Amino acid sequence: MPIVLQMNNVGRTFSTAAGELTILDNVNLQLSSGDAVALQGPSGCGKSTLLHIAGTLDKPTSGEVAILNENPWHLSAEKLAGFRNQHIGFVFQEHQLLPQCSVLENVLLPTLAGFDRDVKPLKKRAVELLEQVGLQDRSAHRPAALSGGERQRVAVCRALIHQPSLLLADEPTGNLDPATADTVGSLLLKMAAEHDAALLCVTHSNDLASHFPHVVQVENRTVAFSAVTN
Ligand SMILES: Nc1ncnc2c1ncn2[C@@H]1O[C@H](COP(=O)(O)OP(=O)(O)OP(=O)(O)O)[C@@H](O)[C@H]1O
Numbered sequence: 001m002p003i004v005l006q007m008n009n010v011g012r013t014f015s016t017a018a019g020e021l022t023i024l025d026n027v028n029l030q031l032s033s034g035d036a037v038a039l040q041g042p043s044g045c046g047k048s049t050l051l052h053i054a055g056t057l058d059k060p061t062s063g064e065v066a067i068l069n070e071n072p073w074h075l076s077a078e079k080l081a082g083f084r085n086q087h088i089g090f091v092f093q094e095h096q097l098l099p100q101c102s103v104l105e106n107v108l109l110p111t112l113a114g115f116d117r118d119v120k121p122l123k124k125r126a127v128e129l130l131e132q133v134g135l136q137d138r139s140a141h142r143p144a145a146l147s148g149g150e151r152q153r154v155a156v157c158r159a160l161i162h163q164p165s166l167l168l169a170d171e172p173t174g175n176l177d178p179a180t181a182d183t184v185g186s187l188l189l190k191m192a193a194e195h196d197a198a199l200l201c202v203t204h205s206n207d208l209a210s211h212f213p214h215v216v217q218v219e220n221r222t223v224a225f226s227a228v229t230n
Pocket residue numbers: 014015016021023041042043044045046047048049050
């Protein structure tokens with residue numbers, strides 16, 4: 001399976017008024033297509049920071065990151081935006097759907113960034129994704145007409161519209177009741193597997209983590225994980 005995400009000795013230090021703050025140190029993480037990893041650890045240990053680095057939203061202060069064998073930080077800002085748009089999907093705790101757009105339009109939002117030449121097949125794909133999450137009859141509805149779990153299902157479809165190699169989720173079920181969280185969590189894993197994405201998911205929920213084949217802890221500012229060797 002192709003390696004999707006490779007982090008070698010990654011560190012992240014923030015400069016604060018109180019001095020240098022090292023949040024992550026010597027992180028080694030490798031995910032291939034089809035891998036699914038839940039990332040856990042106490043509040044403030046650096047989970048979201050790690051996810052932001054994996055998503056090229058934040059640059060490490062040391063070490064190397066490669067996504068699909070590409071060092072994203074060697075790309076120009078414009079190329080990096082396109083690379084992220086095409087290869088990485090994000091699901092957040094808040095669904096972040098646009099209230100004025102329909103469900104279908106929300107799924108297609110990443111295609112409006114100007115990196116796609118031909119949006120026609122993407123419209124077909126959006127319809128198919130909504131079918132896969134059981135929301136085919138809701139495509140013309142506004143997000144306000146949907147339940148919290150349904151909105152997160154739309155957010156999963158939006159994250160998958162470009163068939164990303166890497167799917168990153170930050171507390172995707174954090175705002176949902178336990179039964180709905182279970183449905184959305186299972187669906188997230190199923191969709192990632194069916195679309196051959198590597199899934200990295202930050203969660204405080206042990207219930208959600210229990211669905212994952214691999215659960216990794218951020219401990220003492222570090223992570224060491226490779227699905228190949230675990
Ligand atoms: N830009 C920044 N400047 C200074 N400190 C920062 C910055 N961003 C994050 N931090 C600090 O890094 C630490 C880790 O934050 P992060 O959000 O990654 O933790 P987390 O494990 O996701 O926490 P939680 O589970 O509570 O969401 C926190 O102490 C936070 O205050």
